[in-house]
Structures are given as structure tokens and as C-alpha cells.
Amino acid sequence: MPLLIMKFGGTSVADADAIARVAAIIMDQQAEGDSIVAVVSAMSGVTDMLTSGVRAAATGSDAVCRDVAEEILHRTREAADKLIPASAAERRSVVTAAEELLASYVAVCRSVHVLAEATPRVLDRATSCGELLVADLLAAHLCTMGASSQVVNPAEVIVTDDTFQNALPLPVETAEHCARHLAPLIAQGVIPVIGGFIGATVDGVTTTLGRGGSDFSAAVLGQALAADEVWIWTDVDGVMSADPRLVKDARVIPVLSYVEVGELAYFGAAVLHPRTIRPLVDGRIPLRIKNTFRPQASGTRIEPEANPAPGTVKAVTNIQGLSMVTVEGRGMLGVPGIAARTFEAVARCKANVLMISQASSEQSICFVIPAHDVACVCGKLEEEFALEISRREIDRVGALDGVGVVTALGAGMRGIAGVAGRLFTALAQYGVNIIAIAQGSSECSVSIVVTEEDGESAVRAIHEEVMRR
Structure with a gap:
């Protein structure tokens, strides 16, 4: 059975309606006979909100982080009310977990306020809850739809070095942890849901993977699990031939090579962080970029070699x-x-x-x-x-x-x-x-x-x- 790693970005999980759309995409793909591992970002704007609260605490105001926690908890409760029936035990479980995560965030902010300093390690701990909240919501909604789904803590499967705010996953250790925590679930037909962007050191200290972290998480998991493909779901139809704001007839590029997409990412195309490609190159794992809001669009497929037509500028x-x-x-x-x-x-x-x-x-x-x-x-x-x-x-x-x-x-x-x-x-x-x-x-x-x-x-x-x- 083919294994797909499907990553959904912040706009794809921005609210209850978006998360329901993501769940439908996952269920449809599973019905095609694929095993699915879902990787999710935080809701749009949440990571920035969490970061601003911590930085405000470091400069003398701990009120901002309380406001941030209340706003995020409100959004989570609102999504839970729409996604999970009131009678389901999962709703209370999701809300309780959100309350505990955000209470921990506020406690971290208080410590930062006292010390007047937010170290990279503290920032990693404080900003790593947005993805976990979405993972809880998505897994619970999948269960209400009749799927077997389970949240897997990313700190248990992605093992990194201790470069806080920009941690590098350790391939051997990550593969071992994925074999222990993910492979049995996949074999049982369970859909694991994992928060992207987050990892942990060998000693279990929370880290984050930096810019493009959730995409990077999906690629790292693809390598560790020897996935057949990695799919990045976003809010565009694929990689465009030019910025559509500048070129009205810019079009989706159907196929790119690893080298081409790496060059595109380096030279400013808002597509993928160059680090995302690295884990896939070693395993020669294809990557596809698709639109959550137009899942029928074929998107852009990124392959080891693209067999281009001579003289083509893409x-x-x-x-x-x-x-x-x-x-x-x-x-x-x-x-x-x-x-x-x-x-x-x-x-x-x-x-x-x-x-x-x-x-x-x-x-x-x-x-x-x-x-x-x-x-x-x-x-x-x-x-x-x-x-x-x-x-x-x-x-x-x-x-x-x-x-x-x-x-x-x-x-x-x-x-x-x-x-x-x-x-x-x-x-x-x-x-x-x-x-x-x-x-x-x-x-x-x-x-x-x-x-x-x-x-x-x-x-x-x-x-x-x-x-x-």
C-alpha cells in the first residue's frame, strides 16, 4: 500500500471549515488505497502571535501573552464546537489539552517577564503549541468521520540537534523513533497526525526547525519512513512560472527537478525552503505541491530528474x-x-x-x-x-x-x-x-x-x- 506524507499549511488549517476540508481530502486519498501520515502547521498567524507575546514579556509586558493565549483558546474552542459533536468525548479532551498547553505558554511568559530575556530555547518551548492544537482538532474530526486517527507528539519522532530556533533533524535517530512510534500505527491503518515545525533533542528538550519548518518536518518523515511521495498542500495550484501579481498569464509548472526547485527557492520564489528538498534527494522521493482549495488541480510534481525540453526556461x-x-x-x-x-x-x-x-x-x-x-x-x-x-x-x-x-x-x-x-x-x-x-x-x-x-x-x-x- 503506497505511503503518502501529506502536509497542510497554515491557510489550509486556518479555521474549522478549512480543517474539515483537509479531513475530507485525507479520507478521499485513503479511500484510493493509500496509507496517510498527516503533518499540520499552526492556524494562520498563531505562531507569530505566540512569538510576539514572548517578546513583549521580555521587554516588560506580560499582558500581551495572556491576550494571545485567550485569543488562541477562543479560536480552538470555536473550531472544536464546529468539528466535534457535543456528545463526543473528544471535544472535552481537545479543549482541555488546549487549556493546558496555553496555560503552560502563559507560565513561560511569566518567567521571561521576570528574567527580562527570551532565549532561543525558551522561544522554542513557547512557540511550539500552535501545531499541536491543530493536530488534536484534525485527529478528533477524522475520528468523528469514522476514520481511525491518532495524534503523535512530534517530539517523540523527530530527533534533532540542540540548535534552538533552527534545529537540524538527526536522520538515524529520527528513523529509529519513527519505526517505533509511527510504523505500527500505519500498519494498523491508523492515520497519524503530527504537528510540523517541532522536534526534540536526544534528551527530550523541545526544538523548532526554523523557517519552512513544517514542510521540512514532512520531508524528514518521508525520508525516515521511506514514503512513496510527500505532498505539500497550500493555497496555490502549484509552482508558478512567475509571480502572478507581475505576470497575468503566469502558469503552473507541471514538473520540476530537485535542482530546479532548489534554485527557485533560493532565488526568491515563495515555494519551498531549500532545506525541504534535502531529505528527499537521498531517498529519491517525489514531492507534489497541491492546492487545498482546489484538490482536483494536478499541482506541481517535483522529481529527481525532470527530463526537460532543450532550451526551455521554466x-x-x-x-x-x-x-x-x-x-x-x-x-x-x-x-x-x-x-x-x-x-x-x-x-x-x-x-x-x-x-x-x-x-x-x-x-x-x-x-x-x-x-x-x-x-x-x-x-x-x-x-x-x-x-x-x-x-x-x-x-x-x-x-x-x-x-x-x-x-x-x-x-x-x-x-x-x-x-x-x-x-x-x-x-x-x-x-x-x-x-x-x-x-x-x-x-x-x-x-x-x-x-x-x-x-x-x-x-x-x-x-x-x-x-x-
Whole structure:
């Protein structure tokens, strides 16, 4: 019997009606003969609310967390009233569990208020209840529909290191715990429901998996259980060829490879965090992105290899709010270690480098970083190269603000002559000036630096003139 890991995001479980829709999707898929493990996010906005309460407590106000707890408890009770019959014992059980979880949250906030500090470990403990509340609601509703379903505590199955707020699952330990706690339930036809985003250290201390954590949870469980597929349910039909707010005829991409979706995630497409792909690559497990609100739509399937048509550009992305930093000087020619020292200085600011370009003459190197990191990066570079600047070996360290990176992606670009030429011709036709260019050795993407004002025009140019023809 095929095993599917089905993860449902915050908009998919936002209220009672949404959770009922999720339960119907699960039941329909089980009726097709599949075994299901459900992974759920918190209701939309809940994790942010929990975080704001803790941070307010750290700065002197513990009233915010009480208000947050009351609001979340109200939403949970309201959902329980709609999803679970009054006569069912599950309703009282779900509400009691919610009351206990949120009372614990308020207690943590009080401790934070006294200490005036919210450590990463404390934040993990405080913000990890939203997913558990949804898991209780969904499992109880599935039971009222006649299914056999059981909540499984994520801390019992996803074992992580102790990097609080951004923990990394330990594959061997996680596989062992899944074999112990999940595999027997699956074999009995039970639908396990697990809160995403949450794990625990080997010693049982609660951790969270950071940005994209619930998607990551689903992928980790897919690897640990050797699932046949992982399905991510969200509020869009799949991965789009461009931002539909910029390109009216943007379309769903039916098939992508692991490499392509990794590039898309890195270059700003709101699709998946790059970490989500990693556990699936080792097991060569396909992933599908589907729309909870249009389950009949086929979505986007992500496979180890996508067998693209030669010359195909599948998607175009646009990241804004960036600056391009340039280090240049005639004294850099043939001098080893300049690049290493440059990026060591950047690392001291903990800045993320999105793109690098270097002239073949070796007289300049430029790279793109978030605009908010420019002051620190330029300062560290001037410190690092103070001697070279004084000797005029390096002429300047400068920054160009207000730029963006537009990236065209597709494995079909690999080894095909003329793709870059088509891109540049399209941009010229739309009057877009190219500031810098970079292409990775995978040949799956070409990134172009343009002004923020030209970003939208560049996306439309590539989509209209290159991708539609």
C-alpha cells in the first residue's frame, strides 16, 4: 500500500471549515488505497502571535501573552464546537489539552517577564503549541468521520540537534523513533497526525526547525519512513512560472527537478525552503505541491530528474531590496587570496551573498547582498583592505543600492547555445539595463542584476519573449 506524507499549511488549517476540508481530502486519498501520515502547521498567524507575546514579556509586558493565549483558546474552542459533536468525548479532551498547553505558554511568559530575556530555547518551548492544537482538532474530526486517527507528539519522532530556533533533524535517530512510534500505527491503518515545525533533542528538550519548518518536518518523515511521495498542500495550484501579481498569464509548472526547485527557492520564489528538498534527494522521493482549495488541480510534481525540453526556461523570479558591493583596483590583478579575504569580511557581518560576479581581468569583484547589511559589509571590507587602499592597490570599496536580481531558471538551459542571447535580447527590447550577470556551473539558471525599477519589466520581458515562444 503506497505511503503518502501529506502536509497542510497554515491557510489550509486556518479555521474549522478549512480543517474539515483537509479531513475530507485525507479520507478521499485513503479511500484510493493509500496509507496517510498527516503533518499540520499552526492556524494562520498563531505562531507569530505566540512569538510576539514572548517578546513583549521580555521587554516588560506580560499582558500581551495572556491576550494571545485567550485569543488562541477562543479560536480552538470555536473550531472544536464546529468539528466535534457535543456528545463526543473528544471535544472535552481537545479543549482541555488546549487549556493546558496555553496555560503552560502563559507560565513561560511569566518567567521571561521576570528574567527580562527570551532565549532561543525558551522561544522554542513557547512557540511550539500552535501545531499541536491543530493536530488534536484534525485527529478528533477524522475520528468523528469514522476514520481511525491518532495524534503523535512530534517530539517523540523527530530527533534533532540542540540548535534552538533552527534545529537540524538527526536522520538515524529520527528513523529509529519513527519505526517505533509511527510504523505500527500505519500498519494498523491508523492515520497519524503530527504537528510540523517541532522536534526534540536526544534528551527530550523541545526544538523548532526554523523557517519552512513544517514542510521540512514532512520531508524528514518521508525520508525516515521511506514514503512513496510527500505532498505539500497550500493555497496555490502549484509552482508558478512567475509571480502572478507581475505576470497575468503566469502558469503552473507541471514538473520540476530537485535542482530546479532548489534554485527557485533560493532565488526568491515563495515555494519551498531549500532545506525541504534535502531529505528527499537521498531517498529519491517525489514531492507534489497541491492546492487545498482546489484538490482536483494536478499541482506541481517535483522529481529527481525532470527530463526537460532543450532550451526551455521554466520560471523567472525577482528579488528586490538588495545592494551590489564592488571591490576594485588594478593592484588586485594576479594577487591570490583577495576573494577569500573579501568573503571572510562579509561573513563577519553574517550577510547572505545571493550572487557573485568577477571580471576576467581580476580587477574587480562584485556581489549582491540584502540592503540592510551594506553598512556593516562595506565597513568590514575597508578594515580588511586598509593597507591595500592606502597603497592604491585597491581603488575603492563601493555599493550600488536599489538593485534586484532577476533569475531565469530551467534545466533545459543546460548545454544549449543561444539561451542567454534570447534573454539579453528580450531585456534590450524592454529597455532593461543589465548591471551584472552570473551563471552557476549547473547551467540551470542565469541571474541578472538590474535596478529595482527595471525588475518588473525584466520579469515580464523574459516571460513574454523567452518563455512563451
